[in-house]
Amino acid sequence: MEPLSNRSKKVQKREMTFAERAYLPAIAQGLGITLKHFFKKKATINYPEQTRERSDIWRGLHVLKRDENGAERCTACGLCAVACPAEAITMTAGERKAGEEHLYREEKYAVTYEVNMLRCIFCGLCEEACPKAAIFLQDDKLAPARYERDEFIYGKDRLVEPLKTTETK
Amino acid sequence: MESVDLIYKGIFILVIFGITLLIATYSTYFERKIAAFIQDRVGPNRAGPFGLLQPLADAGKLFFKEEFIPAKANKALFIIGPGIAMLVATMSSAVIPFGDMLIVGGREIWLQAIDVNIGVLYVFGIVSLGVYGLMIGGWASNNKFSLLGAIRAASQNISYELAMGLSLIAVLMMTGSLSLREIAEQQQGFNWNIWYQPLGFIIFLVCAFAETNRTPFDLPESEAELIGGYHTEYGSMKLGMYLFAEYINIFVVSAVMSTLYFGAYNFPFMENLRSAISDPVLANNVVTLVGVAVMFAKIFAFIFFFMWVRWTLPRFRYDQLMKLGWQILIPLAILNMVLTGGAILLKDSLF
Numbered sequence: 001m002e003p004l005s006n007r008s009k010k011v012q013k014r015e016m017t018f019a020e021r022a023y024l025p026a027i028a029q030g031l032g033i034t035l036k037h038f039f040k041k042k043a044t045i046n047y048p049e050q051t052r053e054r055s056d057i058w059r060g061l062h063v064l065k066r067d068e069n070g071a072e073r074c075t076a077c078g079l080c081a082v083a084c085p086a087e088a089i090t091m092t093a094g095e096r097k098a099g100e101e102h103l104y105r106e107e108k109y110a111v112t113y114e115v116n117m118l119r120c121i122f123c124g125l126c127e128e129a130c131p132k133a134a135i136f137l138q139d140d141k142l143a144p145a146r147y148e149r150d151e152f153i154y155g156k157d158r159l160v161e162p163l164k165t166t167e168t169k
Numbered sequence: 170m171e172s173v174d175l176i177y178k179g180i181f182i183l184v185i186f187g188i189t190l191l192i193a194t195y196s197t198y199f200e201r202k203i204a205a206f207i208q209d210r211v212g213p214n215r216a217g218p219f220g221l222l223q224p225l226a227d228a229g230k231l232f233f234k235e236e237f238i239p240a241k242a243n244k245a246l247f248i249i250g251p252g253i254a255m256l257v258a259t260m261s262s263a264v265i266p267f268g269d270m271l272i273v274g275g276r277e278i279w280l281q282a283i284d285v286n287i288g289v290l291y292v293f294g295i296v297s298l299g300v301y302g303l304m305i306g307g308w309a310s311n312n313k314f315s316l317l318g319a320i321r322a323a324s325q326n327i328s329y330e331l332a333m334g335l336s337l338i339a340v341l342m343m344t345g346s347l348s349l350r351e352i353a354e355q356q357q358g359f360n361w362n363i364w365y366q367p368l369g370f371i372i373f374l375v376c377a378f379a380e381t382n383r384t385p386f387d388l389p390e391s392e393a394e395l396i397g398g399y400h401t402e403y404g405s406m407k408l409g410m411y412l413f414a415e416y417i418n419i420f421v422v423s424a425v426m427s428t429l430y431f432g433a434y435n436f437p438f439m440e441n442l443r444s445a446i447s448d449p450v451l452a453n454n455v456v457t458l459v460g461v462a463v464m465f466a467k468i469f470a471f472i473f474f475f476m477w478v479r480w481t482l483p484r485f486r487y488d489q490l491m492k493l494g495w496q497i498l499i500p501l502a503i504l505n506m507v508l509t510g511g512a513i514l515l516k517d518s519l520f
């Protein structure tokens with residue numbers, strides 16, 4: 001058959017030397033390599049006891065912050081939902097009633113606030129968009145694996161910062 | 170034989186049996202540990218300190234699994250298969266001299282279960298029976314892949330037994346005895362057979378790998394590409410028995426190799442140690458006990474070597490395996506025999 005191009009190369013199989021055919025020198029070499037690895041420092045991180053070190057700006061699980069008096073900062077303006085490239089955030093807004101001033105900082109607040117952790121790409125654009133400094137991605141928490149898909153939709157019960165931590169902080 | 174001797178032998182056999190099982194159990198642990206270390210991991214470390222209880226956890230798991238027997242399998246043979254493998258594996262450690270002689274209260278106690286004058290033949294006879302375990306298990310499963318695996322195992326074992334036996338003949342020509350105790354005694358101090366039989370030892374070692382179905386010759390199992398070989402249909406403790414028998418075989422073959430080539434319980438400067446202690450009985454006992462420790466150190470070194478090789482070399486192709494066995498190892502073993510015979514003749518006429 002005529003060659004299509006002249007780029008094909010003739011491959012010549014080199015005759016093996018006696019040492020190569022004897023196989024034993026190569027085995028000794030291989031054993032040397034594995035023995036070197038035997039004494040090497042191990043790469044394993046013993047997970048529950050140790051965790052891999054994270055960067056200071058690691059973007060983990062979301063938190064809805066409270067202000068210094070313990071009132072929720074979120075006003076349900078929806079800028080985070082707009083900014084979200086994965087469309088993971090939904091919320092419904094409500095009006096603050098009289099007597100709820102200690103719960104919500106502004107007159108308008110988020111009645112529901114849901115982040116779908118399966119959609120979220122943890123880009124951090126929501127915390128950049130937030131004008132009230134209400135949503136942040138924590139650097140020490142993850143959204144853990146779960147069995148059901150619904151369990152990945154985090155509502156306010158799991159997102160809002162617990163009261164106690166604000167008091168101590 | 171006196172009844173005291175009988176009782177002693179009974180106890181000794183039980184102890185050896187226990188040690189064999191213990192070593193086989195912990196071989197599984199060390200196999201995983203060594204594999205992990207070679208691959209820059211840490212291995213099992215959850216069950217107990219350093220994961221030392223892992224073998225017990227594994228055994229517990231295997232015991233509680235369902236005893237499954239395939240519908241069309243030959244039930245009796247299916248159960249007998251792993252039994253034979255296990256029985257045969259534990260039998261051969263009976264003739265291995267784990268140490269010299271202890272003197273307790275004027276009574277000589279030999280640290281060997283039975284001294285048969287055909288010890289080497291006994292070991293080989295028993296080891297070759299091991300094929301029946303695999304073959305029966307593979308055939309009784311009534312699964313063509315099991316059968317193919319069993320046939321692979323049988324033909325591999327038979328091929329390598331030849332080269333193994335031939336390489337051994339050179340040792341027997343030198344020692345002039347088939348008794349493992351006599352072979353051990355002739356290797357006083359540092360006068361080990363390995364110095365006279367390096368080629369024979371390498372052939373024996375390669376064949377030992379093939380006989381115990383270890384990588385690079387683990388084609389009977391080749392779990393990655395051929396399902397599981399002869400134990401495809403096995404589960405639960407019957408599978409455990411097969412795997413366990415493999416580790417016992419490694420232990421036995423390591424013990425045989427240390428006895429035949431690495432001087433069994435002999436160690437360098439043995440006589441210096443013996444003469445350094447004035448009381449002859451105490452001297453004998455100390456030397457013997459150190460010898461037992463040395464013997465086990467050699468066995469463990471070989472077991473480590475088996476695992477080290479397993480995690481270094483990839484598997485042979487089947488035609489390469491057969492070619493190596495029939496076209497390379499057997500001629501080499503015959504050459505080794507001729508060389509040994511010539512050397513023995515020349516030694517007589519020259520010196």
